[in-house]
Amino acid sequence: MQLATLCYVQKKNETLMLHRIKKKEDIHQGKWNGLGGKFDPGETPEECARREIYEESGLEVQNLELKGFLTFPDFDGSKDWYVFVFIITEFTGSLKECSEGDLAWIKNEELLNLPLWEGDRIFLPWLKKDPFFSGKFVYKEGQLVEHSVHFYPSKNLD
16 A cells, blocks of 8 residues: 655646656656655655655645545555645745656646546546545556545535
């Protein structure tokens, strides 16, 4: 099992995205993603998100909003990924160069036009909703084959 964070830093009507083009043998090669990454031992989701955002962008987070949780069974061919999804609207600092790809502020209305994982096109609109979400995205050979979601709070709890 792999624990990770996925963070969407936002200002006005833009979201900071990372075009993953610099690392060899990157499962995300060529795709645009939010910031984030794997937990270090002993980290909370918030500590991981803060560290990853700083390492990848140079920005220091003032406030994190946990929006949801994503499950990706056997995503990398060896383990299930469990991902905490955050929105960040309060931060300081200046962008620095990222070793994993190119950072860019993308207008929110253009996000779904980027080369994204197919599942990202489904869950990115959920970030605008109030309820917490728990989603599951199953990929086989890089293609989305099924997905499901549960929004909380819900009157119809499982």
